[in-house]
Amino acid sequence: MTIDPSIFRDYDIRAIVPTQLDEEGISRIAKAITHLFKPKTIQVGRDMRLSSPKLHKAFVDTLLKLGVNVVNLDLVSTDMLYFAAGTYPEDMAITISASHNPPEYNGLKIVKKGAVAISGDSGIYEIRDLALSDKNLDRKPIKPAKLKRRDVLNGWVKHLLTFIDTRKMKPFNVVVDTGNGMAGHFMPALEKHLPWKVTRLYYKLDGTFPNHIPSPIEPKNMQDTINTVKKIGADVGMAFDGDGDRVFLVDETGKIISGTIITAIIAENLLQKHPKETILYNAIVGRIVPEVVKKNGGKSIRVRVGHTLIKEAMRKHNGLFCGEHSGHYFFRENFFADSAIIAAFLVLELMSEKDKKLSELVAEYDKYPSSGEINFEVEDKQAAMKKIEGAYKNKAQSTDWLDGITVWFPEWWFNVRPSNTEPLLRLNIEADNRTILNEHTRNLVKTIRELGGKKKV
Numbered sequence: 236m237t238i239d240p241s242i243f244r245d246y247d248i249r250a251i252v253p254t255q256l257d258e259e260g261i262s263r264i265a266k267a268i269t270h271l272f273k274p275k276t277i278q279v280g281r282d283m284r285l286s287s288p289k290l291h292k293a294f295v296d297t298l299l300k301l302g303v304n305v306v307n308l309d310l311v312s313t314d315m316l317y318f319a320a321g322t323y324p325e326d327m328a329i330t331i332s333a334s335h336n337p338p339e340y341n342g343l344k345i346v347k348k349g350a351v352a353i354s355g356d357s358g359i360y361e362i363r364d365l366a367l368s369d370k371n372l373d374r375k376p377i378k379p380a381k382l383k384r385r386d387v388l389n390g391w392v393k394h395l396l397t398f399i400d401t402r403k404m405k406p407f408n409v410v411v412d413t414g415n416g417m418a419g420h421f422m423p424a425l426e427k428h429l430p431w432k433v434t435r436l437y438y439k440l441d442g443t444f445p446n447h448i449p450s451p452i453e454p455k456n457m458q459d460t461i462n463t464v465k466k467i468g469a470d471v472g473m474a475f476d477g478d479g480d481r482v483f484l485v486d487e488t489g490k491i492i493s494g495t496i497i498t499a500i501i502a503e504n505l506l507q508k509h510p511k512e513t514i515l516y517n518a519i520v521g522r523i524v525p526e527v528v529k530k531n532g533g534k535s536i537r538v539r540v541g542h543t544l545i546k547e548a549m550r551k552h553n554g555l556f557c558g559e560h561s562g563h564y565f566f567r568e569n570f571f572a573d574s575a576i577i578a579a580f581l582v583l584e585l586m587s588e589k590d591k592k593l594s595e596l597v598a599e600y601d602k603y604p605s606s607g608e609i610n611f612e613v614e615d616k617q618a619a620m621k622k623i624e625g626a627y628k629n630k631a632q633s634t635d636w637l638d639g640i641t642v643w644f645p646e647w648w649f650n651v652r653p654s655n656t657e658p659l660l661r662l663n664i665e666a667d668n669r670t671i672l673n674e675h676t677r678n679l680v681k682t683i684r685e686l687g688g689k690k691k692v
Contacts, residue, residue, distance in 0.1 A: 239255035265297035265298055278306040281308075283441065284333065287341060302377060305380065327347050353543075395574075405430065406430040408470045408471075417477065418576075452476075494520065499600040510532050514555060515565075518538065539637060540559065640652075651683075
């Protein structure tokens with residue numbers, strides 16, 4: 236049996252297969268989940284990775300032997316899993332997936348009924364401790380468990396279409412790159428209901444990822460989308476990650492649109508339909524978002540980075556929507572969970588209503604240049620952040636420790652926050668203009684290097 240303790244993370248379980256996790260290991264994890272949460276029935280899906288069928292079978296077979304009923308969802312994107320968890324009555328929903336990671340990875344994403352995420356604070360590390368313990372986790376079932384199949388694709392498509400008025404949607408020319416990942420499973424079913432002319436890139440499900448790794452947050456993996464948009468003169472390009480729950484958009488000129496701008500566009504669209512609602516945004520999303528929310532009569536709340544933290548904040552504040560810099564977008568009417576395709580829908584809907592190209596729409600919000608995320612390898616992250624605070628605090632308008640250290644000035648601001656999984660500090664800077672941005676980026680990079688930080692390329 237192979238289970239590497241390091242595969243258990245704040246938001247999910249992710250491992251290299253089989254060196255960090257094998258079939259016996261995932262069986263042990265199934266036993267730990269059953270022992271800890273005592274579910275009667277679990278919905279179980281998987282992605283298209285080469286190791287997913289065997290891991291899925293080992294996981295399901297173990298649940299059945301323990302007397303846990305299983306609803307087999309088979310192939311699902313992660314946001315389809317959230318739909319299943321929010322729509323159906325089973326106690327938990329779990330998918331075998333490793334999101335955007337390279338082919339050798341796999342893992343689990345776990346939610347309870349209602350799409351309530353299981354995180355490091357609510358069970359993942361307890362699962363780890365049980366799975367790695369000597370405790371006997373076997374049990375004799377009171378009665379034989381039942382296995383049934385459920386196809387959620389058509390129901391999910393109907394759910395997605397409730398977020399927009401398809402009658403107002405223009406017949407856009409759209410390039411969609413699914414990266415041989417799970418968006419290639421649901422997009423054909425969705426396209427039947429849309430007026431778009433879609434140029435498909437890499438829809439075939441293939442866990443070897445023969446074209447590029449399905450991680451659109453890395454610009455190199457966006458290049459095929461950009462090139463195709465330019466070549467055919469498309470209106471917009473979309474690139475999804477491996478499990479289909481993140482999307483990055485490209486305008487008609489080939490420019491990648493930031494998560495901050497997408498968040499601002501979606502906030503305006505939703506506040507027109509739902510005035511005076513609460514919009515959340517994470518700690519490194521830019522200033523244009525609260526400005527747009529205020530302009531459109533909403534209330535904005537800044538929250539910590541991380542999807543389980545955001546979902547908890549969404550429920551606490553009954554948030555209508557929350558946007559992240561990293562391509563995750565969360566919606567109250569989607570069980571407070573994230574969905575890439577809903578986000579894309581809402582951007583193209585506002586393009587239709589305003590009768591603007593995506594670049595023209597983006598120009599309305601593109602006020603503040605930013606550095607993007609700059610990563611540094613740092614051994615003592617907390618000590619480095621304290622020293623950074625000390626170097627800037629006396630000159631600053633204000634500081635806060637909502638998520639790492641954020642320092643505010645009249646014409647610019649920056650955030651330095653620690654990675655949860657690596658010895659990294661992540662620097663983000665935004666300013667009123669490019670000159671101010673460049674000056675302070677140079678200074679901060681120099682400061683972090685003087686503290687022993689090594690810039691990661």
